[in-house]
Amino acid sequence: MSGNILTHIVSFGYLLREMGIAVSPGQIVELIEAIEHVGLLRREDLRATMRCMLVLRREDLPLFDVAFEFFWKKALGIDLEREMMQMLLPQVKIPRRQLRLPRRQPTADDADAAEGQEREEIDIQLTFSRDEALRTKDFAQCTWEEVQACKELIRRMEWRIQPRRTRRRRPDRAGRLLDMRRTLRRSWRFGGEPVELSWRHIRTEPRPLVLICDISGSMERYSRILLQFAHAISAGLGDVETFVFGTRLTRITRQLRHKDIDDAIDAVSKHVVDWSGGTRIGEAIKEFNFRWGRRVLGRSPVVLLISDGWDRGDPELLAREMDRLQRSCHRLIWLNPLLGTPGYEPLTVGMQAALPFVDDFLPVHNLVSLEQLGAKLAALGPQRPARRQRMTITRG
Structure with a gap:
């Protein structure tokens, strides 16, 4: 592909980002590869390819159409047919290095407004993606825009759990x-x-999955994005039961069946009455064991318990119910968002009471931790882990 058309494609991606459409450098690279394979010769073919590769949300389509008509018009002096014909000539590989491409020069109409401004350059790293920076960033430190981007990346994740033998x-x-x-x-x-x-x-x-999520005040920074995770994994696996708890246990499996995540979150918000309140993990687990255990634990599921471990309840009750829950499931995994914090140690009374009955203690504070969880679920074997724990509660 000629350098001229490459420059215009990169500049068009910058224009889409300026208009609010999330376009990553990785998408630009994939678009360039797609154009080389498709072999476009018509303007409408270019529009269709760009719509497919660069627009991820339906509401961004009108903005894309406006940007396309504005950028790829004859006023820019771009001979699109000539540029596409050059794709048929022998190609020279672009080295994997940082390219410094000038931004599109202003036209005669806006020359007066642009007078006095310095020439700006766009740094394009073909091997870098904006998504890579989000993968390691703590959910609690993300801005609103970054949270929305994280939600989209979570929605794209593929989930698989090792099937069970009947x-x-x-x-x-x-x-x-x-x-x-x-x-x-x-x-x-x-x-x-x-x-x-x-x-x-x-x-x-397929082995069932049970998700029990803490939505108390101490988990407020993580609870909403973790509900996005619950919605995504429910859609990806199918046989998933989801519960949330603060001071009481609430089943939200039906509410998360909405295909649109915003509709699902609204339904959950209306259904849950103890959002951002206190935490009684032991009582919530006891209610789950006695009210829902026979219904959802009968086929040896994997149980994911998401909480930071801050508990106001009785630690003996928590230990006793965690012991009961572990013996009823195939694997009990505790996901703690604080575990990703440097120097964190599970010293709270609740965590000390629950950890002897946890098979896996994993972080859940960023996208990398969710990817590691997905790999863990996909690699689970048919045998239960060795469990030699005993309930040890020290009375003060």
């Missing part, structure tokens, strides 16, 4: 278990001789 069998020619009933039935065709052997295979099904 006690049921199904016919399978490549199975390793002999199906005696079918073998004997088929032997009647040959006078009772088992000429043809039938085989079975152990049936697998």
Whole structure:
């Protein structure tokens, strides 16, 4: 691709960002590669390709159309047909280095307004993406715009959990278990001789996931973006039960079934009455065990408990109910957003009471921690982890 059309594509991406459309350098690189493969020869083909590669939200389409008509008009002096024909010529690879491309020069109409301004340059790093900076930033330190970008990245994440083996069998020619009933039935065709052997295979099904999230006042900086995580993982896995708690336990599985995240959050806000209040983890876990345990823990699910561990309740009750919950599930994972803070140690009474009954203690403070959680869920084996914990509560 010629340097001239490359400069215009980069400048057009800068214009979209100035208009409020989230366009990353990575998307620009992918657009350049797409144009090389498509081999565009018409203006409308260029518009369709750019709409597909650069616009991620439906509400940004009108802005994109205005920007496209403004930028790619004949007043800019761009011979689009000639530039596209140059794509058919032998190409020279662009080195993976930082490029300094000048911003589009002002036209005659705005020359007076631009007089006296210094020439500006745009630093474009082809291998850098704005999303990379967000991956390691703590959710509590993100601005509103960064939170929205994090929500979009969470929505794009793919979630997979290792399926579980059931006690049921199904016919399978490549199975390793002999199906005696079918073998004997088929032997009647040959006078009772088992000429043809039938085989079975152990049936697998998706392992359920239970998500229990703390929405108390101490979790206020993380609770809303973690609800976005709950919505995304519910849509990605399907068989997910979601609960939130502060001073009481509330099931929000039905509310998170809305396809639009904003509608889901509004429904949750109307349904939950103890938002940003106190925390009673032990009582919430007890209510879950006795009211919902038989219904949602019957198929050995993975339980994700998200909380910072600040608890006003009885630590003995918390330890006893955590012990009961751990014995009822396949794996109990505690996600603590404070664990990503340098120098953090779980010294609160609630964390000290719960940790002996936790299989995995992981952070959940940024996008990298969510990616690590996804890898953990995908790699879970069929066996439960070794559990030799004993309830140890020291009376003062």
